[in-house]
Amino acid sequence: MITFKDVSKTYPDGTTAIQSINLEVQAGELLTLIGPSGCGKTTTMKIINRLIEPSEGTILIQNKDIRDYNIHELRWNIGYVLQEIALFPHMTIEENISIVPEMKRWKKKELSKRIDELMLMVGLEPEKHRKRKPSELSGGQQQRVGVLRALAADPDIILMDEPFSALDPISREQLQKDIISLHKEIKKTIVFVTHDIDEAMAMGDRVCLMQDGEIVQLDKPQELILNPANSFVEDFIGGRKSVWQTAVDVMIDQTQQNLFTTKEFADGVVPSKDTYAIKNSDHTFAFGVHNGDKVEMPVLEHNQTLREVMGTFEKVDYPLLPVVQHGKMIGTLSYKDMVLHLKKQIKTDNGVVRT
Numbered sequence: 001m002i003t004f005k006d007v008s009k010t011y012p013d014g015t016t017a018i019q020s021i022n023l024e025v026q027a028g029e030l031l032t033l034i035g036p037s038g039c040g041k042t043t044t045m046k047i048i049n050r051l052i053e054p055s056e057g058t059i060l061i062q063n064k065d066i067r068d069y070n071i072h073e074l075r076w077n078i079g080y081v082l083q084e085i086a087l088f089p090h091m092t093i094e095e096n097i098s099i100v101p102e103m104k105r106w107k108k109k110e111l112s113k114r115i116d117e118l119m120l121m122v123g124l125e126p127e128k129h130r131k132r133k134p135s136e137l138s139g140g141q142q143q144r145v146g147v148l149r150a151l152a153a154d155p156d157i158i159l160m161d162e163p164f165s166a167l168d169p170i171s172r173e174q175l176q177k178d179i180i181s182l183h184k185e186i187k188k189t190i191v192f193v194t195h196d197i198d199e200a201m202a203m204g205d206r207v208c209l210m211q212d213g214e215i216v217q218l219d220k221p222q223e224l225i226l227n228p229a230n231s232f233v234e235d236f237i238g239g240r241k242s243v244w245q246t247a248v249d250v251m252i253d254q255t256q257q258n259l260f261t262t263k264e265f266a267d268g269v270v271p272s273k274d275t276y277a278i279k280n281s282d283h284t285f286a287f288g289v290h291n292g293d294k295v296e297m298p299v300l301e302h303n304q305t306l307r308e309v310m311g312t313f314e315k316v317d318y319p320l321l322p323v324v325q326h327g328k329m330i331g332t333l334s335y336k337d338m339v340l341h342l343k344k345q346i347k348t349d350n351g352v353v354r355t
Contacts, residue, residue, distance in 0.1 A: 007057030079150025
């Protein structure tokens, strides 16, 4: 989708922002760029829509050099969300969202429908908010409108430049969840710059960690944490390993206690209280039992991270879930197992608790 080939940027004063960047942003992925201040992450992003011109190298979008695009058409097809939000204060919400579609001469009826769809997508009631001015909205609501403005003309690519850093923690966390959910639904290619490592890990399909204008490691969040390329990556990530360990890492020795066969269930061997997993004769998962009743249960893969596992547990009321490897049952994992595991990871250093 977006390809960097030996891209460098050196300013007239001799400052090199990025050097020899080779990067492939895959279609439909959310790639987060992270690194210390001055590492080149924002420069890398701004080169995509030619807000910054590279000194050397080539950037391709859908195998076409970005210099071969009309610059206005290029930017119309790339949504851009800023940290400062930058809504026009004298315009209503619908007018702010309409800017690029109107430049592209969308029909009014089509545009009005699009505005309603987008606002509903992020929980803003169109009837209530369309005619309001930005000053009448909260910071989180304004940033949602900023995201909608970037999406309005249905671009293939969205660039997000530290869009949540000015928000309070609660608004920021909610918007992170909104963007993750939105990304799954609309499947746009998103390049997301952030200085927050937890945000980068939570949101990115892959994470690109940069240092001194170069890519140090480009990987899935789990791999970045569990298999850091060098000491810089390890130090930058910090003590986050526990929540990225896998389901099988956390399973305790007694995991088979909550696992029975379909024959044992038919013979009445399974206790009538508590929660259990039932497997078929070929060791595939059959169904769950909760307080004596057969129930459907989500199945955990052995290599799912603890963070992902926690997300699954939050959606159900069962204290344990089955774990499979290559389609075969290997045991169960309980919420209690995870709590005990995390407690073991906690270390106290001069009164500071770290996990």
